[in-house]
Amino acid sequence: xxxxxxFTIIIFLLGSCNxxxxxxxxxxxxxxxxxxxIGDGMGVSQIYAAISTANKTLNFEQFKIVGFHKTxxxxxxxxxxxxxxxxxxxxxRTCNNCIAVDTLGNPLKTILEYAEENNLxxxxxxxxxxxxxxxxxxxAHVASRNDYEDIALYFLKTEIxxxxxxxxKQFLHRKDSLNLIDSLINRGYLVSDSICHIPQDYNGKLAVxxxxxxxxxIKEGRTNILPxxxxxxxxxLSKNEKGFFLMIEGSFIDWGGHDGDINVVVSETIDFDNAxxxxxxxxxENGETLVIVxxxxxxxxxxxxxxxxxxxxxxxxxxxxxxxGVMVPVFAFGPGAxxxxxxxxxTEVFExxxxxxxxxx
Numbered sequence: 001x002x003x004x005x006x007f008t009i010i011i012f013l014l015g016s017c018n019x020x021x022x023x024x025x026x027x028x029x030x031x032x033x034x035x036x037x038i039g040d041g042m043g044v045s046q047i048y049a050a051i052s053t054a055n056k057t058l059n060f061e062q063f064k065i066v067g068f069h070k071t072x073x074x075x076x077x078x079x080x081x082x083x084x085x086x087x088x089x090x091x092x093r094t095c096n097n098c099i100a101v102d103t104l105g106n107p108l109k110t111i112l113e114y115a116e117e118n119n120l121x122x123x124x125x126x127x128x129x130x131x132x133x134x135x136x137x138x139x140a141h142v143a144s145r146n147d148y149e150d151i152a153l154y155f156l157k158t159e160i161x162x163x164x165x166x167x168x169k170q171f172l173h174r175k176d177s178l179n180l181i182d183s184l185i186n187r188g189y190l191v192s193d194s195i196c197h198i199p200q201d202y203n204g205k206l207a208v209x210x211x212x213x214x215x216x217x218i219k220e221g222r223t224n225i226l227p228x229x230x231x232x233x234x235x236x237l238s239k240n241e242k243g244f245f246l247m248i249e250g251s252f253i254d255w256g257g258h259d260g261d262i263n264v265v266v267s268e269t270i271d272f273d274n275a276x277x278x279x280x281x282x283x284x285e286n287g288e289t290l291v292i293v294x295x296x297x298x299x300x301x302x303x304x305x306x307x308x309x310x311x312x313x314x315x316x317x318x319x320x321x322x323x324x325g326v327m328v329p330v331f332a333f334g335p336g337a338x339x340x341x342x343x344x345x346x347t348e349v350f351e352x353x354x355x356x357x358x359x360x361x
Contacts, residue, residue, distance in 0.1 A: 065332045066329055166211035218270075243288070
């Protein structure tokens with residue numbers, strides 16, 4: 001009896017040790033950094049159009065976790081980029097044209113502001129003007145997305161570490177005659193018109209205005225501004241030991257949809273995919289970075305009616321020159337990626353990022 005009891009106890013102890021090890025191994029990895037990439041106007045058809053015509057396998061195909069979010073705003077079945085960006089940035093649905101305020105005009109705290117509050121580094125990158133609706137939704141609080149000069153002022157009201165995009169006009173040639181470029185310099189920002197002009201060892205705050213208003217399309221001669229800006233932003237923000245939040249927007253997928261121009265849609269989606277590649281490359285090496293790729297809405301009602309994968313050609317039709325109400329995809333990689341599968345509201349992207357960081361409201 002003693003031997004049997006002793007044997008039983010030994011087995012139980014071994015089981016306990018194995019259970020402890022299993023629990024330790026199953027603990028989720030900490031999320032130190034979040035990179036959110038938003039393809040404005042990008043639906044499933046836009047992505048597959050790019051996959052079908054690209055000369056390489058796109059980075060989109062690396063993701064194993066894919067979900068969908070519902071895009072409608074608080075007031076409309078069809079959202080705009082202001083309300084769509086606000087939902088992703090704040091976790092609250094609001095009225096079309098609103099920027100990080102609720103339907104009554106009250107400011108809503110953004111994920112970027114929560115990151116700053118928790119001493120993380122923060123950054124925004126866009127191919128359009130940096131004061132356009134999507135990047136604005138993460139840093140400004142205004143009733144109208146068209147109040148570009150008011151939006152620009154918010155870049156001086158936060159501690160954002162870097163921003164790269166167009167929009168020099170709203171910082172330099174303003175109706176109120178304020179020179180926000182000088183104000184940025186006085187606050188310690190290095191202000192430049194090109195990433196190439198940034199010293200390799202530079203560690204301070206950075207503002208890069210790549211265009212007076214918006215950058216040109218890829219097909220109009222824009223070079224690798226978006227992937228290069230993504231690489232530079234990650235390189236600089238990752239110096240913060242506490243981590244970082246970075247939002248990157250591929251703006252002109254949307255514009256191609258509005259114009260009914262499939263060549264713009266495809267070339268801009270492939271360029272956006274190159275930026276995704278930079279984010280994934282860092283995340284794989286880092287191990288503590290969550291990469292999320294999604295859209296604010298779909299634009300153009302794009303339908304692929306025919307194609308030839310061998311010849312890399314497609315036949316495309318657009319049903320509208322406006323946004324549509326379809327769900328848009330969410331791709332996720334890294335620690336916490338499994339939380340982004342399934343179907344959910346656009347506001348839950350914010351909630352999932354907050355949970356990944358461990359932030360409290």
